[in-house]
Amino acid sequence: MKHPKPGVDYDSTSTEDIVYYALNLKNSTLRKELDISENTKFERRGKGGFGEAVEYYFFGYTPNSRNEPDFAEADLELKVTPLKVNSSGKLIPKERLVITMINYMEVIHEKFESSTLLHKVKKILLMHYLHDSEANPFDYEFKIIHLWEVPKEDYPTIKADWQIIVDKVRQGLAHELSGSDTDYLEACTKSSDSSKRRKQPCSPIPAKPRAFALKASYVSTIVNKALDAQPITRDSSQSGFSLEQLVKAKIAPFVGATDREISERLGVEYGAGNKNLWIKLTYCMLGIRNNRASEFMKANVTVRAIRQETDGSITESMSLTPFEFNELVCEEWENSSLCSYLEETRFLFVVFAFDGSDYRLKGCTFWNMPAKLLDSSVKAGWEAIRAATIAGIKFTSSTDRNGKVLYENSLPKKADNPVIHIRPHAKLSAYRFADGREVGNVQRDASELPDGQWMTKQSFWLNNNFVSSQIEALGL
DNA sequence: GCATGATCATGC
DNA sequence: GCATGATCATGC
Numbered sequence: 001m002k003h004p005k006p007g008v009d010y011d012s013t014s015t016e017d018i019v020y021y022a023l024n025l026k027n028s029t030l031r032k033e034l035d036i037s038e039n040t041k042f043e044r045r046g047k048g049g050f051g052e053a054v055e056y057y058f059f060g061y062t063p064n065s066r067n068e069p070d071f072a073e074a075d076l077e078l079k080v081t082p083l084k085v086n087s088s089g090k091l092i093p094k095e096r097l098v099i100t101m102i103n104y105m106e107v108i109h110e111k112f113e114s115s116t117l118l119h120k121v122k123k124i125l126l127m128h129y130l131h132d133s134e135a136n137p138f139d140y141e142f143k144i145i146h147l148w149e150v151p152k153e154d155y156p157t158i159k160a161d162w163q164i165i166v167d168k169v170r171q172g173l174a175h176e177l178s179g180s181d182t183d184y185l186e187a188c189t190k191s192s193d194s195s196k197r198r199k200q201p202c203s204p205i206p207a208k209p210r211a212f213a214l215k216a217s218y219v220s221t222i223v224n225k226a227l228d229a230q231p232i233t234r235d236s237s238q239s240g241f242s243l244e245q246l247v248k249a250k251i252a253p254f255v256g257a258t259d260r261e262i263s264e265r266l267g268v269e270y271g272a273g274n275k276n277l278w279i280k281l282t283y284c285m286l287g288i289r290n291n292r293a294s295e296f297m298k299a300n301v302t303v304r305a306i307r308q309e310t311d312g313s314i315t316e317s318m319s320l321t322p323f324e325f326n327e328l329v330c331e332e333w334e335n336s337s338l339c340s341y342l343e344e345t346r347f348l349f350v351v352f353a354f355d356g357s358d359y360r361l362k363g364c365t366f367w368n369m370p371a372k373l374l375d376s377s378v379k380a381g382w383e384a385i386r387a388a389t390i391a392g393i394k395f396t397s398s399t400d401r402n403g404k405v406l407y408e409n410s411l412p413k414k415a416d417n418p419v420i421h422i423r424p425h426a427k428l429s430a431y432r433f434a435d436g437r438e439v440g441n442v443q444r445d446a447s448e449l450p451d452g453q454w455m456t457k458q459s460f461w462l463n464n465n466f467v468s469s470q471i472e473a474l475g476l
Numbered sequence: 477g478c479a480t481g482a483t484c485a486t487g488c
Numbered sequence: 489g490c491a492t493g494a495t496c497a498t499g500c
Contacts, residue, residue: 019488023489023490025489026488027489146488226487227488275485275486275493275494275496276484276485289487291492291493303493304493305493305494316494318493318494319493322490398499400499401499402498406480406481406482408481409481413480414480424481426483427489427490428482429481444489456482
């Protein structure tokens with residue numbers, strides 16, 4: 001079993017580093033990440049159980065209940081909070097998010113801006129796991145891990161909620177506090193023993209111990225935002241529109257405008273060398289932050305920004321999803337991941353065309369891989385890559401004038417198929433060769449080959465000239 | 477100017 | 489870390 005340490009496994013003074021480290025648990029469990037053996041029993045540590053266990057085992061801290069954030073040097077609070085699946089299969093919070101106990105005696109002397117509550121709520125590393133009453137907590141799976149800060153627009157409401165709660169205590173009414181007094185922040189009861197009472201400062205009547213908490217309904221909006229499943233907004237004239245009509249209606253007002261003009265109209269920064277300018281403009285025009293709007297999730301739509309040159313050509317090929325060679329060689333075409341992906345995925349192409357000085361929005365179109373091509377060219381390309389993988393991939397290297405080493409492989413190339421090819425798709429290149437030589441971060445960036453060698457993770461790509469011919473055929 | 481390999485940017 | 493979407497850079 002691993003025992004991570006702050007300052008060794010991550011920099012506990014840097015929010016960025018803490019979050020990056022925490023993301024190791026995404027779609028994973030404490031048992032997997034810490035190599036906890038099957039027969040290790042979960043022992044509760046402190047009162048909160050699982051949250052404390054994460055702090056102790058994963059972050060290497062002994063939990064404290066001081067009134068300062070968990071990662072004091074980074075001024076960052078950690079909250080480990082459960083999710084459940086509702087009747088329609090959606091992930092929702094299982095409960096409210098308790099922030100900190102209300103100290104009745106102290107809170108009446110505080111101002112919101114310097115309050116204990118604000119200090120603890122303003123910046124939180126939120127780790128949402130899927131609760132399972134049957135499972136050993138070491139096997140709880142983390143679904144969402146993100147840095148959360150009080151959104152500007154919610155600050156006034158949370159401040160007003162705090163004020164209502166504190167005013168009630170000041171009026172000697174701590175025993176009458178109720179969760180329904182407030183909107184986002186509530187004073188929830190916090191004791192397993194319902195007969196427990198605490199002193200309050202402005203009345204002799206003892207009050208139930210309570211804590212500041214974000215209501216479950218509020219946490220639900222946080223979760224939805226993180227899962228990015230908000231619908232594309234429709235105005236009243238668009239309420240009966242199909243997805244295609246809606247998308248066209250959203251894009252239409254911008255057709256003919258240059259990328260710079262669209263940036264200005266949408267308030268998007270127009271920076272030179274901005275790799276994601278066009279896809280970002282597209283998302284903004286649609287009123288979404290990424291392609292995970294609920295409509296696109298439901299319909300399996302992937303949004304692609306395409307730039308055409310003056311002759312209608314497209315410079316870059318289009319990346320699809322990465323694959324593992326060892327899975328590829330076990331598959332048959334009909335139920336391979338590439339075939340299923342192309343059968344099930346609709347592409348939304350948003351086309352910008354160069355007019356000699358600017359890229360102007362030309363229009364958009366939905367596209368999917370024609371079934372005929374799937375059965376012929378794509379299949380043949382896939383079979384050829386699979387066969388070459390099984391036969392064994394050979395590598396040769398060359399050094400460019402800067403001394404950088406490039407590794408060439410014996411797999412089929414773009415010119416070998418009219419529709420698809422494979423290319424590296426990783427953070428950085430990485431290899432492990434037959435002689436044991438290793439280049440780059442193999443664990444992170446490479447895939448294993450059937451013969452035990454490793455090469456930079458690859459994706460299937462749609463050939464640029466194929467994409468341009470398809471777009472041309474659609475009249476764009 | 478194309479082909480191929482490599483890398484970047486962003487969000488979670 | 490990893491998926492997703494996208495572009496860069498060198499050799500020929």
